[in-house]
Amino acid sequence: MNIKINRDTLLKPLSSVTSIVERRHTLPILSNLLLEAKDEKIVLTATDLEMQISLALQTPVGGELSTTISAKKLLDICRSLPENAEITMATAESRIQVKTGKSRFNLQTLPAADYPVMTKATGTTYTVVSIDQKSLKRLFKQVEFAMAQQDIRYYLNGLLFEVNGNRLNVVGTDGHRLSFTSTELAQTYEKQELILPRKTVIELIKLLDDSEEEVTIEIASGQVNFSFGDIKLISKVIDGKFPDYTRVIPVGHKNSFNVDRMTILLAMQRASILSNEKYRGIRMVLGSDSLRLISTNSEQEEAEEELEIAYGGDSLDIGFNVTYMIDVLNNVNCDTVTFSFADANSSCLVTVADDETYKYVVMPMRI
Amino acid sequence: MSLIKLLPDQLISQIAAGEVVERPASALKELMENSLDAGSADIAVTLGQGGVKLLRVTDDGNGIPHGDLTLALTRHATSKIASLDDLESVASLGFRGEALASIASISRTSITSRHAEASHAWRIAADGGLLGDASPAALDRGTIVEVQDIYFNTPARRKFLKTEQTEFGHCEEAFRRIALSRPDVGFMLQHNGRALMRLAPGAAKRRFTEVLGPDFSAEAFELDESAGGLRLWGMAAKPTFSRSARDTQYVYVNGRFVRDKLISHAIRQAYQDVLHHDRHPAFALFLELDPTLVDVNVHPSKTEVRFREGQAVHRFIFHALHKALATPVGLPANGLVPPPVAAPAISYSSGIPAGQPYPRQQGSFDLRANEAPGFYQTLFGGLPREAVDTSSPLVSSGINQPDMQATLAPPQASSGLSPEQATQEYPLGFALAQLHGVYVLAQNALGLIVVDMHAAHERIMYERLKNALDGDSVPMQPLLLPVSFNADRFEVATVQEQLSTPEGQQTLHQLGFEIVQLSPSTLAVRAIPAMLQDADAVALARDVLRDLREYGGSRVLTERRNELLATMACHAAVRANRILSIQEMNALLRDMEATERSGQCNHGRPTWFQATMADLDKMFMRGK
Ligand SMILES: Nc1ncnc2c1ncn2[C@@H]1O[C@H](COP(=O)(O)OP(=O)(O)OP(=O)(O)O)[C@@H](O)[C@H]1O
Ligand SMILES: [Mg+2]
Numbered sequence: 001m002n003i004k005i006n007r008d009t010l011l012k013p014l015s016s017v018t019s020i021v022e023r024r025h026t027l028p029i030l031s032n033l034l035l036e037a038k039d040e041k042i043v044l045t046a047t048d049l050e051m052q053i054s055l056a057l058q059t060p061v062g063g064e065l066s067t068t069i070s071a072k073k074l075l076d077i078c079r080s081l082p083e084n085a086e087i088t089m090a091t092a093e094s095r096i097q098v099k100t101g102k103s104r105f106n107l108q109t110l111p112a113a114d115y116p117v118m119t120k121a122t123g124t125t126y127t128v129v130s131i132d133q134k135s136l137k138r139l140f141k142q143v144e145f146a147m148a149q150q151d152i153r154y155y156l157n158g159l160l161f162e163v164n165g166n167r168l169n170v171v172g173t174d175g176h177r178l179s180f181t182s183t184e185l186a187q188t189y190e191k192q193e194l195i196l197p198r199k200t201v202i203e204l205i206k207l208l209d210d211s212e213e214e215v216t217i218e219i220a221s222g223q224v225n226f227s228f229g230d231i232k233l234i235s236k237v238i239d240g241k242f243p244d245y246t247r248v249i250p251v252g253h254k255n256s257f258n259v260d261r262m263t264i265l266l267a268m269q270r271a272s273i274l275s276n277e278k279y280r281g282i283r284m285v286l287g288s289d290s291l292r293l294i295s296t297n298s299e300q301e302e303a304e305e306e307l308e309i310a311y312g313g314d315s316l317d318i319g320f321n322v323t324y325m326i327d328v329l330n331n332v333n334c335d336t337v338t339f340s341f342a343d344a345n346s347s348c349l350v351t352v353a354d355d356e357t358y359k360y361v362v363m364p365m366r367i
Numbered sequence: 368m369s370l371i372k373l374l375p376d377q378l379i380s381q382i383a384a385g386e387v388v389e390r391p392a393s394a395l396k397e398l399m400e401n402s403l404d405a406g407s408a409d410i411a412v413t414l415g416q417g418g419v420k421l422l423r424v425t426d427d428g429n430g431i432p433h434g435d436l437t438l439a440l441t442r443h444a445t446s447k448i449a450s451l452d453d454l455e456s457v458a459s460l461g462f463r464g465e466a467l468a469s470i471a472s473i474s475r476t477s478i479t480s481r482h483a484e485a486s487h488a489w490r491i492a493a494d495g496g497l498l499g500d501a502s503p504a505a506l507d508r509g510t511i512v513e514v515q516d517i518y519f520n521t522p523a524r525r526k527f528l529k530t531e532q533t534e535f536g537h538c539e540e541a542f543r544r545i546a547l548s549r550p551d552v553g554f555m556l557q558h559n560g561r562a563l564m565r566l567a568p569g570a571a572k573r574r575f576t577e578v579l580g581p582d583f584s585a586e587a588f589e590l591d592e593s594a595g596g597l598r599l600w601g602m603a604a605k606p607t608f609s610r611s612a613r614d615t616q617y618v619y620v621n622g623r624f625v626r627d628k629l630i631s632h633a634i635r636q637a638y639q640d641v642l643h644h645d646r647h648p649a650f651a652l653f654l655e656l657d658p659t660l661v662d663v664n665v666h667p668s669k670t671e672v673r674f675r676e677g678q679a680v681h682r683f684i685f686h687a688l689h690k691a692l693a694t695p696v697g698l699p700a701n702g703l704v705p706p707p708v709a710a711p712a713i714s715y716s717s718g719i720p721a722g723q724p725y726p727r728q729q730g731s732f733d734l735r736a737n738e739a740p741g742f743y744q745t746l747f748g749g750l751p752r753e754a755v756d757t758s759s760p761l762v763s764s765g766i767n768q769p770d771m772q773a774t775l776a777p778p779q780a781s782s783g784l785s786p787e788q789a790t791q792e793y794p795l796g797f798a799l800a801q802l803h804g805v806y807v808l809a810q811n812a813l814g815l816i817v818v819d820m821h822a823a824h825e826r827i828m829y830e831r832l833k834n835a836l837d838g839d840s841v842p843m844q845p846l847l848l849p850v851s852f853n854a855d856r857f858e859v860a861t862v863q864e865q866l867s868t869p870e871g872q873q874t875l876h877q878l879g880f881e882i883v884q885l886s887p888s889t890l891a892v893r894a895i896p897a898m899l900q901d902a903d904a905v906a907l908a909r910d911v912l913r914d915l916r917e918y919g920g921s922r923v924l925t926e927r928r929n930e931l932l933a934t935m936a937c938h939a940a941v942r943a944n945r946i947l948s949i950q951e952m953n954a955l956l957r958d959m960e961a962t963e964r965s966g967q968c969n970h971g972r973p974t975w976f977q978a979t980m981a982d983l984d985k986m987f988m989r990g991k
Contacts, residue, residue, distance in 0.1 A: 173847065173848065175846055175847055175904075176844065176900060177847060248847060278928075278931070279842050280897075281842055321844065347847060363846065364845065365843065365845070365897050366844075367842045
């Protein structure tokens with residue numbers, strides 16, 4: 001069995017699927033990807049047993065092939081070959097030869113039949129949701145940074161993905177801050193929610209582009225499928241109950257002000273230089289028409305930034321982990337942000353001017 | 368008809384013996400304690416067949432009056448206390464009045480004693496608890512208690528006896544414990560007709576050396592700390608002398624050997640920073656406090672105590688020992704005359720016959736630790752790693768540190784210090800070279816110094832990080848999503864207790880915690896220390912609650928913080944194969960001299976050793 005393919009055609013799809021292959025694995029076949037070519041079409045599939053990406057390319061390959069091969073090595077080979085190189089791949093017994101010009105690579109293979117392919121759950125009813133790539137990517141990026149990393153509350157190591165009526169809500173939280181966003185859907189659905197694993201979210205952000213092209217999302221129990229362009233992504237979902245975000249998002253905070261996002265972001269970054277490096281505290285001191293950002297480290301060095309704002313609310317002196325503030329300011333894409341407070345012990349709400357659905361909640365720190 | 372009967376006296380004593388006389392060694396302990404209580408100055412112990420056949424304790428104490436002999440062997444008869452008040456302030460080792468009766472009930476026991484004022488001695492014997500009559504006997508002074516055939520009349524117990532060797536081992540350990548506690552008393556131990564130990568009365572240090580071995584006392588420091596009516600004294604080994612077993616750990620409360628969780632915990636924590644976790648420190652420590660503040664009536668074997676103010680005791684012991692470990696005392700003030708140490712086996716490619724001790728020393732030096740000036744200062748102030756690089760000489764870098772020249776250059780080149788002065792001032796001497804990118808070789812007046820540069824630098828960085836953060840308040844991070852958990856009864860009770868007083872609430876807050884009760888078996892963590900915000904809140908809260916319950920306070924957070932700092936220190940420290948200039952090496956030596964605990968790396972291994980000229984001469988067989 002052998003095929004021919006252009007190096008440049010293969011390279012990008014190959015690196016897309018390879019990114020989910022775990023570097024170290026106890027199961028050798030999981031470091032491989034599944035390569036299937038037939039009828040002028042080539043399909044690359046990679047999995048880590050939690051999620052799977054397959055990518056189908058319509059391209060004349062002039063033959064058939066079905067095997068599994070080290071994803072990392074194949075990618076390294078393709079990367080280092082000259083542009084537009086014509087590659088031939090031929091299998092013989094448990095080996096594959098990758099050849100172009102005077103270069104020849106003989107690699108081991110494992111049988112395609114042994115590859116643990118994830119298939120669409122059968123017999124369950126799907127909810128099918130459509131949304132354009134650009135919007136979905138934006139939603140993920142607005143909340144992804146607030147997800148937990150490796151929390152023992154495993155359900156926080158992912159995003160809540162909730163379809164309710166004609167809205168799609170996406171929420172991330174690590175227990176200290178919470179990021180919420182939402183968009184309108186073309187259709188109306190019964191309420192349905194799932195938790196997307198962290199890794200799936202991060203891969204999706206990489207794979208989605210800024211086009212208007214449609215993503216089809218199929219929600220089944222225990223599994224969710226995303227199809228867009230040449231890509232099909234199947235992911236397990238995190239089994240657990242996501243915290244009730246509606247109880248965390250405050251309403252009616254009366255002390256609020258608007259501020260230019262870049263101005264306050266840069267001020268925060270400067271002030272953070274002298275915040276205690278272990279817990280990164282910063283004080284926001286609000287007075288009439290003024291906001292001061294103050295940080296002190298254990299050496300009693302102090303930084304102070306003063307910003308002019310329009311503010312007529314209560315005088316407040318309230319501490320925060322500056323990282324949480326810098327995170328949100330870095331990740332929302334707009335010019336003006338709004339901060340709202342109740343008092344020094346309650347959570348702070350950050351919203352943005354041109355997207356009224358977006359909400360970021362963060363707990364103050366008692367410094 | 369009556370089913371419930373009063374037990375005969377002898378049986379009662381035999382039941383009591385189950386607890387008091389667990390094995391021959393426990394009987395020996397009771398007999399020796401009685402001798403000490405009687406004011407003896409000399410105590411001789413004779414054992415036969417591991418103490419099973421014979422236990423004889425001869426003393427020169429006050430003796431027992433003729434009329435009291437029978438009472439001495441009677442249950443609940445004691446001369447040591449008479450009222451509850453006496454019990455609460457008991458200073459003698461015995462007070463229950465049942466040891467002799469219990470021992471007599473399961474052996475053949477005899478007492479020969481001459482009271483100080485009596486004209487001659489009397490002897491009384493008991494066979495399995497059945498008392499005979501007292502008869503006149505010959506004895507100059509004091510008391511001889513002889514116990515033969517332990518458990519001869521309780522075969523079930525007898526079966527639990529181990530081999531003679533094992534039982535003897537236990538007796539020897541009991542002897543050791545008591546001998547350690549009273550250096551002012553002479554002791555003698557004989558087994559199967561052979562004299563094994565003869566300890567003359569004298570100074571405590573000498574007793575420690577005789578009982579715990581010269582290795583221990585060479586590597587241990589003496590300490591004596593008092594505060595608020597508490598005193599802790601004794602000897603504790605430097606962390607480099609750690610053991611893989613807990614075999615050299617002796618704790619006494621008011622002269623009584625005890626096993627106490629609270630004290631062990633405090634000691635372990637004091638060593639925590641300098642000892643690898645699977646190593647055990649070695650020590651003999653004596654806590655003294657007002658007897659009314661400690662309850663010794665906890666267990667029939669009298670080896671457990673309960674403190675009225677456990678929290679204060681825990682804190683005191685921790686601080687006393689922690690301080691002593693940071694600043695080893697008991698060495699000459701200008702100290703590079705470290706005690707000799709038994710060498711770990713090192714093999715050499717040539718010259719030295721295997722197994723011959725190599726001159727290897729880990730001493731301590733005059734610490735000149737300065738006050739922590741602050742975080743960045745402490746981090747980067749003392750050791751200008753970058754600045755000292757030859758390419759940017761410090762002198763010209765404009766840093767105003769007048770004494771830098773002197774400390775970074777050998778004395779000849781600078782302020783005209785004599786070599787002796789230089790040693791006093793710079794005990795670690797001056798760098799000669801770097802060996803394979805791993806060790807710094809330096810020379811001081813005594814000879815050669817070898818420093819493990821990564822280990823030493825890691826310790827310096829770690830101490831700096833700690834200094835910079837100590838004394839900071841603990842900022843609290845309230846949780847957006849409080850974490851609730853199923854708590855056990857103790858955890859719930861601890862939270863309730865804590866929240867019921869303002870002090871309790873404050874303790875929790877000072878630790879950076881807010882914990883509330885949601886239901887009879889659920890607690891919720893509402894805030895955690897900001898520095899540990901990525902930690903598992905529930906596990907952290909549980910650890911803190913456990914410590915609060917058992918020790919009244921908690922160092923869990925400091926420990927966790929220190930773990931973080933240790934990792935940071937490891938990353939910040941110079942790695943092997945980094946080539947250091949002579950100036951950088953000298954700066955490192957100066958920093959070591961100024962840093963607490965710099966003799967051990969963060970895992971308790973030594974960071975340097977000295978080979979003196981004499982040691983080297985010996986290696987080359989010079990001057991022989
Ligand atoms: N070696 C001794 N020299 C003088 N008196 C002794 C000696 N041994 C025992 N006695 C006397 O006999 C009494 C009974 O001793 P016993 O050991 O049974 O009780 P205790 O020491 O009072 O209390 P405990 O049961 O706690 O040891 C003591 O109170 C003491 O008066
Ligand atoms: Mg007694």
